[in-house]
Structures are given as structure tokens and as C-alpha cells.
Amino acid sequence: MPPFLKLIKLDNLLIIAFAQLCIKYGLFEPFGVAITLSNFGIALLVIATISIAAAGNIIIAIYDNEDKNLLYKNINEKSANRLFILLNAIGVLIGFYLANIIGRPGFAALFILVSGIFYMYASYLKEIVFVKNLVIGLLAALSLIVVGVFDLLPAITEKNRESQTVIFSIILDYSVFAFTIITLREIVKDCLKIDRDHNLGLRTVPIVLGKERTIKLIGIAALIPIASVVYYIYSYLFANTQAVVFVLVLLVAPLIYFMIRSFTLESNKHIAILKLLLKIILIVASLSLLFYQFILT
Incomplete structure (x- = not known):
């Protein structure tokens, strides 16, 4: 991967964009709910979101990297700072534009x-044990919620409030799921970087508790998304056999495998596999949004 794309973590940005588009075209369009953004508008929202996220990845890389003179091959700190400012400016300016065209200028504050x-x-919170992981999970959840905030909420009226609220509640459910999975994934990543973080003097969960104990605790914590998905199946999908099978096979089974595997890990290679598995689960969860039109109709 080219240095610039590695710096902004393109793969993670694509997952964010994909999830946002799945919300728009998997939930909003098929059900004909009242919306405020056109196709061009949602494209701008995606660009604004990934611009802010890319800028965030850059500032984290600047503060995290031991070699400030060279972050990724030919990208130095000065160039990275310029990219950080440019991408932030793009994201915030688009946010202001979108907030004004939907008649809610205050919404631009969300991007800021x-x-x-x-x-x-990058400068402070990453030094606080566990808070750093929660913050990244929260930001991931906000990247989904922002679609509902900009496209759904401004179109709510007394007449359509009930249907709009149902769709927005689905977005919130997925945001909570994303928050949980991303938080677990960030802790898994800390396990892979434990030696480097120790050398930098950082206090992460694996450094405080030990890598093996942390991985086992992550396995236990995987019960949270498993329980939430099972509850979701029981509450909303139980009448649709195909939907139940889809969720059990592609979401619940991988999560159970993740939980079991966390108690039998032998090397960093196995931890990296768990990290990849959580990313795949996020992609599958995003894909599931495209099937609501067949489940709820």
C-alpha cells in the first residue's frame, strides 16, 4: 500500500464509507422514509466523514510515531501536519455546507x-488506560449516527415521527454494535503493539493487565455483542428464518469463534487473525443493512 494510503488507513475509511452508504441505500431508500440529502448530498457527507477520520488517523500517527522525521517512508512530520490541516478543513467546510442546505447550521458543530x-x-486521551479504546469506538459509532442526524432527523414531522424513529433506532442499534466491536478491536491492536507502547511509556490495557490476561478478558467481553445480536434476533428477526440463519452464521458464529479462540492463543499471528476477524464482522454487519428491505416488508 502506498505510504499516504497507509498513513490515513484507507481500509478503515472504506469500511466507514461503505457502512454509511448501506444505511442510506439499505434503510432509507427502500422504505421511502422522508430524507433531506440527495445522492450528491450523501456523497458529500461521506467525503466529509472520511476526511475528518483520515485527518484523525494522521494526527494519531504523528503523536504515536517514534521517528518524527519520517512517519511512512517519504512522509515527514511537516508534510503530515499539512495533510492533517487540509483534510480537517475539507471535512469541516463540507459539514458547514451540508448543515446549511438542510437548514440546521448548528449540526456543523458535530464535525468540529x-x-x-x-x-x-492523539495528544492526551491515548495515555489514559481504556479511555483511548472507548474514544475510538465512540468515534466509529458517531460516523454512523451522523447519517441519521443529517439525512433523517431534519425531515421528521408529527405525521412521520413514528416511522422515522423506528429507522433511527436501527441506526443507533448498529452504532452501539460498532462501538463494541471497534473497542474490542482497539484492545486487540494494543496487544499486538505492547512492546512498542511499553518503550514509548504508554499505559494500555495489555501493559497494565498483561497480554494473556487481556486477551482472555476480551474473549469474555465478546459475550456482550453476542448477547446483543441474539436479543436482536429474538426481538425483530425471529419470524424470518432466512434472516435468522444469515445473522447466526455470519455474525454470531464468528463472534463465538473469536471468544473461544481468545482462550487458546499461542502467538501474535493468532492475535492478528482475531483483529482481522473483527474487521470482517464489521463489514458483514454493514452488509446486513441491505437486507432489511426483504425482512421488514
Whole structure:
């Protein structure tokens, strides 16, 4: 992967964009709910979101990297700072534009807030045990919620409030799931970077508790998303056999495998597999949004 794309973590940005588009075209369009953003508008929202996220990844890399003169091959700290400012400016300006065209100028503050959180994370919050993991999970959840905030909420009226609320509640459910999975994934990543973080003097969960104990605790914590998905199946999908099979095979089974495997890990290679598995689960969860039109109709 080219240095610039590695710096902004393109793969993670694509997952965010994909999830946002799945919300728009898997939930909003098929059910004909009242919306405020056109196709062009949602494209701008995606660009704004990934611009802010890319800028956040850059500032984190600047503060995390031991070699400030060279972050990724030919990218130095000065160039990275310029990219950080440019991408932030793009995201915030688009946010202001979108907030004004939907008649809610105050919504632009959300982009400024997220940008500020990324900076605080890189310069301060990442030094606080567990808080750093929660913050990244929260930012991931906000990247989904922002679609509902900009496209759904401004179109709510007394007449359509009930249907709009149902769709927005689905977005919130997925946001909570994303928050949980991303938080677990960030702790898994800390397990892989434990030696480097120790050398940098950082206090992460694996450094405080030990890598083996942390991985086992992550396995136990996997019960949370498993329980939430099973509850979701029981509450909303139980009447649709195909939907139940899809969720059990592609979400619950991988999570159970993740939980079991966390108690039998032998090397960093196996931890890396768990990290990849959580990413795949996020992609599958995003894909599931495209099937609601067949489940709820």
C-alpha cells in the first residue's frame, strides 16, 4: 500500500464509507422514509466523514510515531501536519455546507467536535488506560449516527415521527454494535503493539493487565455483542428464518469463534487473525443493512 494510503488507513475509511452508504441505500431508500440529502448530498457527507477520520488517523500517527522525521517512508512530520490541516478543513467546510442546505447550521458543530476529539485523543486521551479504546469506538459509532442526524432527523414531522424513529433506532442499534466491536478491536491492536507502547511509556490495557490476561478478558467481553445480536434476533428477526440463519452464521458464529479462540492463543499471528476477524464482522454487519428491505416488508 502506498505510504499516504497507509498513513490515513484507507481500509478503515472504506469500511466507514461503505457502512454509511448501506444505511442510506439499505434503510432509507427502500422504505421511502422522508430524507433531506440527495445522492450528491450523501456523497458529500461521506467525503466529509472520511476526511475528518483520515485527518484523525494522521494526527494519531504523528503523536504515536517514534521517528518524527519520517512517519511512512517519504512522509515527514511537516508534510503530515499539512495533510492533517487540509483534510480537517475539507471535512469541516463540507459539514458547514451540508448543515446549511438542510437548514440546521448548528449540526456543523458535530464535525468540529469530532475533529477536536481526534486531536485530544492523539495528544492526551491515548495515555489514559481504556479511555483511548472507548474514544475510538465512540468515534466509529458517531460516523454512523451522523447519517441519521443529517439525512433523517431534519425531515421528521408529527405525521412521520413514528416511522422515522423506528429507522433511527436501527441506526443507533448498529452504532452501539460498532462501538463494541471497534473497542474490542482497539484492545486487540494494543496487544499486538505492547512492546512498542511499553518503550514509548504508554499505559494500555495489555501493559497494565498483561497480554494473556487481556486477551482472555476480551474473549469474555465478546459475550456482550453476542448477547446483543441474539436479543436482536429474538426481538425483530425471529419470524424470518432466512434472516435468522444469515445473522447466526455470519455474525454470531464468528463472534463465538473469536471468544473461544481468545482462550487458546499461542502467538501474535493468532492475535492478528482475531483483529482481522473483527474487521470482517464489521463489514458483514454493514452488509446486513441491505437486507432489511426483504425482512421488514
